[in-house]
Amino acid sequence: MFTYNFKYELKLLLRSSWIQLLTLLLLLLFVFASYNGKQKVDKRTADITSAQTVVDTSDKETLSILLAIEKGEDLNLSPWVTPTSPINIGNQNPRVAAMPANEMAFMSVGQSDIYTHYVLPKVSGDDFALNLSEMASPIQLLFGSFDLAFVVVYLLPLIVIAFSYNVLSEERERGSLKLLASQPISIRKWVFQKIGIRMFWISIMVLLATTVAFLLNDIKSFDGYVLFFVTCVIYMLFWFGLTFAVNIQIGKSTQNAFVLLGFWIVFVLLIPSIINQVSDVLYPVPSRNQLINEMREHKSEAEKKQDQILDNFLRDHPEYAVNNDANSKSFWHSYMASQKIVKEELQPLLSEFDNNLAKRQKWVNKLQWLSPAILVQQDLNTRAGTSKADYENYRQQILNFSNEWRDYFMPLLYNNQVFTSEHFSKLPIFQYKSDKSIINGYRLWGVLLLTSIVLVIVIITYKLRTKKEYSIIQ
Amino acid sequence: MKNTLIKELKELFRDGRIRLAGGIVILLLGMAVWISSSQYHKIKQQNKISEAHERENWEDQGEKNPHSAAHYGTYAFKPQYPLGFLDKGIEKYAGTSVFMEAHKRNEAQFSPVIDQTGLARFGELSPDFILLFIIPLLIILMGYNSFTKERELGTVSLLKSQGVKSNNILFGKWLSLFLPIIAITLLLFLIAGILLSGLEGFGWGSLFLLLLVYWIYYAVFINITLLTSRLSKSSSIALVVMLSVWIVSCLVVPKATGNIADSKYPYPTRQQFTTSVLVDKEKGLDGHNPWSKEAKKLEQQTLAKYKVDSLAQLPFNYDAFRMQKGEEHEAKVYQKHYQKLRDQFAGQASTYRSLSILSPFLPARFLSMGISRTDYHSHWDFEDATENYRIITQKFLNDNFAKNSSYGDWGYKVDSSFWKDLPKFNYEHPSLNKVLEQQLFSLVILMGWLLISFLLLLTVKNKI
Known part of the structure; x- marks a missing residue:
C-alpha cells in the first residue's frame, strides 16, 4: 500500500506541477536570501579590513616619528600630536577591536544590522556611553532583512501549510475518499503516509536549495551545512505534525487553511511579540x-571638585604620586582621575541596565519553548554568531579591553614617562573570542518535543473518536 | 444592493470563524492600545523630568568659563508626537537623546532596541502592527469566498434568476467587507482622539487623515480580495492566493526592498563617518589650535581688518573669536557630511518608491509613519533642530567670551546668573503640510493602487 501511495502521490504532485513550482520557489528564496546575507557579511569583513589598514599605516608613521625622536631629531611637533606623550598615543593610535564574522554569519542577519563590528577604544571618552550601535x-531596521533565517522561520511553514493543508479534505471534496475507504488501510495511517511523503519531497527540495545556496556563496563548513538542513527539517516536522493534526481533526479545506494560518500567526507573530512586550513590563530597564x-550631575560635581579629586586619587594611588610635583600636573591628570570617579559613581545605575537586560533575557529564554519559531530563530542566530548574546559578549570584551588600554597608559601618564618605541611594541591587542556556550543544540530538541506534544494530543483525541471514523469519510 | 449588503453582513456575523477572528482582532487591538498608551505616557513623563533636570544642571553651573560650559554641553530629549502612540514607526530604532557640545555634532543616541532582547525583531504588539498587518488579513478571511461560495453553494443561478445587476451584487459585497472594518477603525481612532485630545500638539486633522490613509489601504485589500474571489476556481485556491498576496506585500517586498536599497546605497559605518568628518575638519580651522595654517591665515586677516599689530590690541578676546570661527567651519563640515547621508537615504527612498508598485503596504507604511511624525524625516527634523540650537548655544557662549575678556585670558569666568539667559530648547514637530509634501509620492502611489484595483475589479468578469 505504501509504494502504491508513494507512486500515486508523486504522479499527482508532478501533474499538478506542485513539485516543479515549489522547487523553483525554494531555490529562488534560498538563493536570494543567502545572497543578501553574504553581502552583509562581505561588507562587514571589508569594513574591518579597511579599518585595520588605516591603523597599520598610522602605526608605521608613528613608529618612524618615535624612532626619529629617539635618535635626537627635532621634528617641531605641537604638544598634542607628539607621540612621546602617552596620552596622545592612547587617543590617536587606538587598536581596532573587531568582531569578525564567522562562516555561518550569512545565514542570519540577527542583530548584526544594529551593532557595529569594530570600535577603536581610546583613553579619553566615556566607555559607558560607548556607542556600539551602527x-x-x-x-x-524596521523592515528587517530578507535572510535565510527569515525564509526558514517565516516562509517555510507557510509553504508547508500551502503544500499539505488539504490532503484529506481534497480527496473528500473530489469524492475519491470513498474509493479509498474501500482500501485496506486506516484513514489515519493513510493521511500519515501522505503527509510523510510530502515531507520527504519537500525535504529533498530544501536540501537541493540549501546545497545550491551554500555552493553559490562558497561556504565550506560541512557541519554548518548539515546543521542548517537538519534545522529546516526539524522545523518543518513541527509544521507537518500540525497539518497532520488539523487534517484529521477538521473537515473542509478552507477550514483547515484558516486554522493552520491561525497557528502560524500565533507561533510566528503573536507569541514572540507578546513575550517581548511582557518582558518589557516585568523587567523595565531604567530610562536612558x-x-x-x-551622569551629568556627577560630571558637573566632579568638574567643580577637580583638584580635590586629583589629590584624593593620588593619595589612593601613591605609586603615581611618587614622581609628581605640583607643576607636572596637566589637564589629563585631573581629567583621568575625575573620569574614573564618575564611572565608579555611575556603576550602580549601569549595572541596573545590565542586570535587568539579563533578567529579561532569562525570562525570554524560559518562554522561548512556547514557540518553535523563536527556538529556530535563536538557534540560527547563535550559530551565525549574530544573536543578542554574541553582541553582549562582544560588548563585555570591549569594555575589558578599554580598561586594559587605559590601564596601560595610566602609569605612564602619572609617572610623567616619555612614550618610546619600546612601549609601542607592547601595546595591548584585542582579539575577539566567540563564546561557544551560546550555541546550544537543546533548542532543536525543544522543537522536536513540541512536535511530539502535537502528535500525542492528536493520537489521544483521535483514539477518543475512532468510532466516528466513518463520519470523517462522509 | 441593499439586500446583498444585508445578506452578506448577516452571513459574516453568523460565521463562527469570522466572529472568532474579528473578536481576536478587537481584543488584540485593545491590548495594543492599552500597552502603547501606557508606554507613551511613561516616556512623556520621563522626558519631562529629564528635560527639567538637564536645564537645572545647565543653570546651576556657577561661575565658569563659557568655553568650559560649551564642552560640558547640554542634552536634548526627543519629544513624542501624540499620534506616535498609534504608529511607532522607526522610534524603536532611532536614538532618543542628542548631546550638544562644542566642536562636535552628535547623532541621537540610545535607541530603545539596544535595551531589548533579541525577540524585539519579531515585531511588536502595537496598534500599527494590527492596523497594517492583521486587519488586511481579517479582510482576506472575510472576503476570500465572497464569489466562490455562491458557486460552491449553487446560489449563482438563483441570483441570476432574480435579475439583479452584477454590479449591485459586487457593491453589496464590497460594502459588507468595508463597513465592519470602518466601524472597528473608526471606534479605535475616536478612542485615540479622546485619549490624545488634551495633549499638546495634537490635531484632529492629522488623526483623520491617518484614518483616511488606512481606509484607502483597506479598500485596496478589499478590491484585491474580491478580484481574486471572482477569478478563482474554488474558495481554497482563492484563500491560498490571497494569503500569498498578503505575505508578499506585507513581509517579502518590504524586506527585499530594504536589502536592495541598502546594497545599492549603503551607509558608511560609524567609524568611517567619523573619520571622514575628521579629515574635513582638519582641512579647516580648529578653534583650539592657534598654530595651524588656517589659524595663521585668520590671524593675519583679523589683524588687517582691525588695523592693529597684535592680537592683544583687538577690541575682543581673539581666542574666543577664533573658537567661534572654528565652530562655524566645523558646523559646515557636519552639514556637508550629514547631507551626504541624506542623499544616500534619498537613493534608498527612491528604491522604496519604485518598488511600491509591488506592494500597497509600502506607501501605506510610509504615509502612516509620516502623519504620526515617527518617520525618518521627522527624526531628521529633530536632529536638525538640535544642531541649530547647538550652533546658537556656541555663538552665545563664544560671543560672551570674546566680548568680556581679553586675549589669552583663559581664566575668565562668567557670573552664575549668566546661564539662564540661554533660551530653552524648544522643538515643534513638522506641520501636516510639510509631511504631506514629503509623502506626496506615497499618497499618489496609494491612490494609484486604489484606482487600478477598482478598475480591475469592475472590468473583470466572474469565472464560472
Whole structure:
C-alpha cells in the first residue's frame, strides 16, 4: 500500500506541477536570501579590513616619528600630536577591536544590522556611553532583512501549510475518499503516509536549495551545512505534525487553511511579540534619559571638585604620586582621575541596565519553548554568531579591553614617562573570542518535543473518536 | 444592493470563524492600545523630568568659563508626537537623546532596541502592527469566498434568476467587507482622539487623515480580495492566493526592498563617518589650535581688518573669536557630511518608491509613519533642530567670551546668573503640510493602487 501511495502521490504532485513550482520557489528564496546575507557579511569583513589598514599605516608613521625622536631629531611637533606623550598615543593610535564574522554569519542577519563590528577604544571618552550601535537607516531596521533565517522561520511553514493543508479534505471534496475507504488501510495511517511523503519531497527540495545556496556563496563548513538542513527539517516536522493534526481533526479545506494560518500567526507573530512586550513590563530597564541625568550631575560635581579629586586619587594611588610635583600636573591628570570617579559613581545605575537586560533575557529564554519559531530563530542566530548574546559578549570584551588600554597608559601618564618605541611594541591587542556556550543544540530538541506534544494530543483525541471514523469519510 | 449588503453582513456575523477572528482582532487591538498608551505616557513623563533636570544642571553651573560650559554641553530629549502612540514607526530604532557640545555634532543616541532582547525583531504588539498587518488579513478571511461560495453553494443561478445587476451584487459585497472594518477603525481612532485630545500638539486633522490613509489601504485589500474571489476556481485556491498576496506585500517586498536599497546605497559605518568628518575638519580651522595654517591665515586677516599689530590690541578676546570661527567651519563640515547621508537615504527612498508598485503596504507604511511624525524625516527634523540650537548655544557662549575678556585670558569666568539667559530648547514637530509634501509620492502611489484595483475589479468578469 505504501509504494502504491508513494507512486500515486508523486504522479499527482508532478501533474499538478506542485513539485516543479515549489522547487523553483525554494531555490529562488534560498538563493536570494543567502545572497543578501553574504553581502552583509562581505561588507562587514571589508569594513574591518579597511579599518585595520588605516591603523597599520598610522602605526608605521608613528613608529618612524618615535624612532626619529629617539635618535635626537627635532621634528617641531605641537604638544598634542607628539607621540612621546602617552596620552596622545592612547587617543590617536587606538587598536581596532573587531568582531569578525564567522562562516555561518550569512545565514542570519540577527542583530548584526544594529551593532557595529569594530570600535577603536581610546583613553579619553566615556566607555559607558560607548556607542556600539551602527549607523543604519532605521527604515531598513524596521523592515528587517530578507535572510535565510527569515525564509526558514517565516516562509517555510507557510509553504508547508500551502503544500499539505488539504490532503484529506481534497480527496473528500473530489469524492475519491470513498474509493479509498474501500482500501485496506486506516484513514489515519493513510493521511500519515501522505503527509510523510510530502515531507520527504519537500525535504529533498530544501536540501537541493540549501546545497545550491551554500555552493553559490562558497561556504565550506560541512557541519554548518548539515546543521542548517537538519534545522529546516526539524522545523518543518513541527509544521507537518500540525497539518497532520488539523487534517484529521477538521473537515473542509478552507477550514483547515484558516486554522493552520491561525497557528502560524500565533507561533510566528503573536507569541514572540507578546513575550517581548511582557518582558518589557516585568523587567523595565531604567530610562536612558535617567542615566544621562545622573551622569551629568556627577560630571558637573566632579568638574567643580577637580583638584580635590586629583589629590584624593593620588593619595589612593601613591605609586603615581611618587614622581609628581605640583607643576607636572596637566589637564589629563585631573581629567583621568575625575573620569574614573564618575564611572565608579555611575556603576550602580549601569549595572541596573545590565542586570535587568539579563533578567529579561532569562525570562525570554524560559518562554522561548512556547514557540518553535523563536527556538529556530535563536538557534540560527547563535550559530551565525549574530544573536543578542554574541553582541553582549562582544560588548563585555570591549569594555575589558578599554580598561586594559587605559590601564596601560595610566602609569605612564602619572609617572610623567616619555612614550618610546619600546612601549609601542607592547601595546595591548584585542582579539575577539566567540563564546561557544551560546550555541546550544537543546533548542532543536525543544522543537522536536513540541512536535511530539502535537502528535500525542492528536493520537489521544483521535483514539477518543475512532468510532466516528466513518463520519470523517462522509 | 441593499439586500446583498444585508445578506452578506448577516452571513459574516453568523460565521463562527469570522466572529472568532474579528473578536481576536478587537481584543488584540485593545491590548495594543492599552500597552502603547501606557508606554507613551511613561516616556512623556520621563522626558519631562529629564528635560527639567538637564536645564537645572545647565543653570546651576556657577561661575565658569563659557568655553568650559560649551564642552560640558547640554542634552536634548526627543519629544513624542501624540499620534506616535498609534504608529511607532522607526522610534524603536532611532536614538532618543542628542548631546550638544562644542566642536562636535552628535547623532541621537540610545535607541530603545539596544535595551531589548533579541525577540524585539519579531515585531511588536502595537496598534500599527494590527492596523497594517492583521486587519488586511481579517479582510482576506472575510472576503476570500465572497464569489466562490455562491458557486460552491449553487446560489449563482438563483441570483441570476432574480435579475439583479452584477454590479449591485459586487457593491453589496464590497460594502459588507468595508463597513465592519470602518466601524472597528473608526471606534479605535475616536478612542485615540479622546485619549490624545488634551495633549499638546495634537490635531484632529492629522488623526483623520491617518484614518483616511488606512481606509484607502483597506479598500485596496478589499478590491484585491474580491478580484481574486471572482477569478478563482474554488474558495481554497482563492484563500491560498490571497494569503500569498498578503505575505508578499506585507513581509517579502518590504524586506527585499530594504536589502536592495541598502546594497545599492549603503551607509558608511560609524567609524568611517567619523573619520571622514575628521579629515574635513582638519582641512579647516580648529578653534583650539592657534598654530595651524588656517589659524595663521585668520590671524593675519583679523589683524588687517582691525588695523592693529597684535592680537592683544583687538577690541575682543581673539581666542574666543577664533573658537567661534572654528565652530562655524566645523558646523559646515557636519552639514556637508550629514547631507551626504541624506542623499544616500534619498537613493534608498527612491528604491522604496519604485518598488511600491509591488506592494500597497509600502506607501501605506510610509504615509502612516509620516502623519504620526515617527518617520525618518521627522527624526531628521529633530536632529536638525538640535544642531541649530547647538550652533546658537556656541555663538552665545563664544560671543560672551570674546566680548568680556581679553586675549589669552583663559581664566575668565562668567557670573552664575549668566546661564539662564540661554533660551530653552524648544522643538515643534513638522506641520501636516510639510509631511504631506514629503509623502506626496506615497499618497499618489496609494491612490494609484486604489484606482487600478477598482478598475480591475469592475472590468473583470466572474469565472464560472
